[in-house]
Amino acid sequence: MRHKLIALAMLVSPSLKRAILLLLLLSSAVMAVEDVVSFSDESLRPRYQQLLEELRCPKCQNQNLADSNSAISQDLRAEVQRLLERDLSDDEIKEYLKNRYSEFILYRPQVNRATWFLWAAPIALLVLGGLILLGLSRRQKHRHSEKAGTTMRSDDQQQRLEALLGSQKRGSE
């Protein structure tokens, strides 16, 4: 019934049509907001989002809690919200969930005996690559200067070369 009325009004007046379309857009925006969680303090929201990005859904290997719509993710989102409202810090919340769901739930693993290699490897490889590059360029420079040294030093070779070139020039004339 309401839809018919709106359609009728839209037929009657183009300016009314614009106003109605705007209203419809706004109402859908309002509905979208309703779907999202509410906090007692709005400053919790960015932290909530950040946590959901960094926490992994235990049931679905490659999704975080923000992306996954599985039942357990919904529960854990509610749990994160509850813990935020209880005034826990981000680290405390991660620790809380880690104690229940193991380190698996952290997309950013903590540095410990099992993970130090994971964290250190990129830096170590970068340093190693830098060292190799340095060594190669030094070797190259060394070779260059050696070559330069030989041409500088051997005056008689230079003379012979010029003599050869000279004779060749004369020959071609």
Add this chain to the structure above:
Amino acid sequence: MNRLTLFIPFALCLALGTFLFFSLDKDPLDLPSALVGEPFPEFVLEDLSDPQRQLSSDDFDGQVVLVNVWATWCFACRIEHPWLNSLAAEGVKIIGLNYKDYRELAQAWLQERGDPYQFSIFDPRGTLGIDLGVYGAPETYLVDAEGIIRHRRVGVVDERVWNEEFRDLYKQLMDAANAP
């Protein structure tokens, strides 16, 4: 010496290849259990069959028990149920954790299929589930007489799984509990 250093990249590749090859066999679904070796979490929840009765871990009575997470919406629980019935018939004490379910449906399920549980903890909102790190059903925990979780199985426990993962440990824990 210089010749040997030429083999370093080859050796590294070989090592990496071996490592990756053996990683192929690892099941990525195999979550490490955070609670094995830890005490069973504290809880106060209603009994499934009697809303007036409040249950807590004291009701485990200092016995070696299996805690089985189940629900009527869980398809694999149907497959698992007959084996739980036969375990209970052999005298294994099983406690149910009815997880995110409706009371009437769950009660009807037990009437229809038999009730292998000493009692079932009614956890409609999954709060104990979260404390246990449950992320699906069925899951089964072996809890020793001190209330420490000794083993966790995510998925169906059937005769094969029982023999492979539970039987020996269960016997061992029962012997320890019965020793003076």
